[in-house]
Amino acid sequence: MRNMVIQKLRKLILGDIPLRISNIEEIQNSHYNSNLRALEEIKLYYKRIEEDSTARSVEVQKYCTENILRNEQRIKFMEDKIEKQVVAINSRIDAQEVSVYLKSLLSAEIMISDLYLENILKEPIRRDKIPHSKSLSVGYCCNMANNHYLFAHILNTHGYEAKLVYQEQFQDNSIFNHPAWEVLDEEFESIPTSKALKDKIEHHEFVISAKWDQNVCIYSPVTLNERALKNFLYQERFNFSDLKKMLLINNILPHWDLIAKLRQFDLLQVSGLAIALAPFTGRPYVTFPYGADIFDSAMEDSTMGRLMRLGFKMASGHILSGTRFGALVHELQMENVIYLPYMCNTRIYYPKDESEFRDELERKYGKGIFLLMPSRQDWEVKGNNKFFEALAKIENKSNIRVFCINWGSDLKRSQELVENLGLSDLVFWLPLLAKGRLRKYINACDVIVDQFNIGEFGTTAIEGMACGKPVICYIDKAFEKFCQNPPVLNCKDKNGIISILNLIINREYNLNSIGSNSLQWVRQNMGIDALLPKYLDFYKKAIEVGPAIWLN
Template identity: 25%
Template sequence: MLKKSTIDKHHFYLIFPNIFDFKGGIQVYSTFLLKALQDVYPEAHYDVFLKYDKDNLKQQENLQFLTSTKFHYFGNLPRLLQSILFAIKIIISAILQRPTLVISTHVNYAIACYILKLITGTPYWVVAHGLEVWEIENNATKLALQKADKIISVSNYTRQRLLEFKNIDSEKIVLLPNTFDAKQFKINPKPTYLLKRYNLTDEQPVILTVTRMGRMAKYKGYDQILHALVKIRLHVPNVRFILAGKGDDIPRIKALVSNLNLQDCVTIAGFIPDEELCDYYNLCDVFALPSKGEGFGIVYLEALACGKPVLAGNQDGSIDPLAEGKLGCLVDPDNVEEIADNLIQILQGDCSNPVIYQPQYLQQKTIEAFDFSQFRTSLAKLVGGY
């Protein structure tokens, strides 16, 4: 870490897709990254470039960033101009200000970082999450990733995928896993108000999925759960599946529910506000997201911190939060039969991994490995050389 006398010369450029108007994995990671940096370097200067966000002072105040943080918004621009002006503003500002370090939390912005490095020598890091870096087709983006001073991988799985690339120095790829705020997630009884809202009894088994439901997000595995429910309800007749989130795939999902005659056991809950999220985890008996495209999956951490059994896919970054299966149940995300059988076993108390029925243990191990304090300490060590 830099000595205090040099901290006031430290100037970070953070390049994010957005953090205010949409909450996805990259957005949550970006927010935690900025907060951690500001905890470690409270006297540094921060310029944050947000491609899709529109100016929103109230949301800035809610997230409690340092008052000296300067946000640059591009969300009001026409899409054709957005990318060009976004890159130009970053490059020109950096030529004038000469930041100490540039960090981009999406690989698509690495090209602007690389151009800046060619002009000024400014070092840059790129955060690698999941699908967006597993198979890069654009040669310029691939080159910009190769030339980064550090590539921050959010999971061991993504790091292994990056190591398959040619011409990327393996020593550049470092691990800084996703994190969460452990204070927000507690082990509690099923909330009465949600039982009433969904007309459930306290003993009724509930499967929960919280995810984005976009037409490009079918890899999340909610279709497989719906198909698995046909078998699950034969063994667990009063099961209820609550599918929460928003996205443009919901009309198709509703049609699938109808085609499978699952209307009486499936609830599409819509977007869950942050203040209710912990309650939803506590409402369920198992959290299930058998995805095959997760870079990591923060929702798994949140569910585990509430002491819940978790079912995830075994072919992506979901392996990391579940400690390679030690803290949950990993399944083939394409195998509906396997998903159904494992959910039945979990709900009936017959899962072969007894740890999933030990809520305090699940919570403790998750906090030890992934709490924000761990993330902040790891980030401080990474930035210390600049």
């Protein structure tokens, strides 16, 4: 078993680099000695705190003050138990006692790696220069709402080497991030599992699967050896021996397979938690934040929050698809920033005749003006409640048909609101729609309803415009200027929505003309022909900036 593990790791990480570990005892001794050094590191840390507390940041001082007594107890506990580790690995002793000890060891490692991250975030960045290459290969990671699947699809269809590195067990575990979701023409009464979709789509040559090794997350006598071995291999690959760096590596060991597969590309584009992992690849990368990753995850007072901030700082560039991200550029130490809209795949989203499907919907729901609200039911972000409340105020609304999808944190609230407002005969709840089926609904409906709170496009709004449909949504002044005045039916509050709905009902809008303008606008501002050259140019500049040097 040991030889199989070593061979597998050599193949993934080291390639042809010779492996110097010869037996399991050496691995055990290496980890045992690391723990002894960890204990000394903790003691020295508290000594420094006592000698010069002003040298630490306010945040760290507060952290240390609140936890110093508990950690002093932990140090004593480690002193009492550390001699038992080799015994614990090689013999049967009380499992609960071992578990308590290992948890204390993990807490100590987290504390040291957090302090190390705090120091790195204060240091200037050194960068490596990569020799110029005529070719360009791009790896995309974290497939939020299939955005990176579509990027990889676009680059491949234009002759570039690009792949989505897909981590189904961890950051891509949502069905909405599964590549199959983008192409299936199906409806689902409940959220399907990724496993249920595996047989529904053929393998794409530009999608690579990466494993998440959750066993490495758990401290146990078995996994201690594997953690120590991987630390040793990482030391060989990046040529460092600093204890703090070794302990920091433990945070990303479960993603070992993902990091190894990302290293094959000239450049990476990362979102979500992949931003925290990208610095460990040694490759130049650009961030492409989608929202929660920059506004929430990167702001956490946790190891993950620090790793996210590290990821933003060490990046070779940043592509921001909206003006709201700009507020955090300085705070997250982001350099080489460009504002580029989301690139819509206009080869997939385009006007298509769905008259037969429209006839089918009319037979089921009646004729009228069809409005589609594909966005999730989330009152804080999307403001769906504003739309329903506005619709209730419309007097002549009998020919309106509104189609909403059964998903979102406020789904039940929205359904109850619709019923209480007496709109149940006008608002119809559809099952979950895979994107292939959603495209049919978009092309069969007359108007797309997006969001009324955040002031920027949702993805489905752009896709609706690419299909030649008018879009009702709220676009703030800053984003409107950034996006070159998109021809949307712009409104934010209930009165604004009422006004637009009345104009639609009374046929005072030429919806076909607005839809045609929307299509042309998307192609000129967010389409492949307009944006792909700009993305590729920025990729090349990011490669020239080079990856950050910090692990050696």
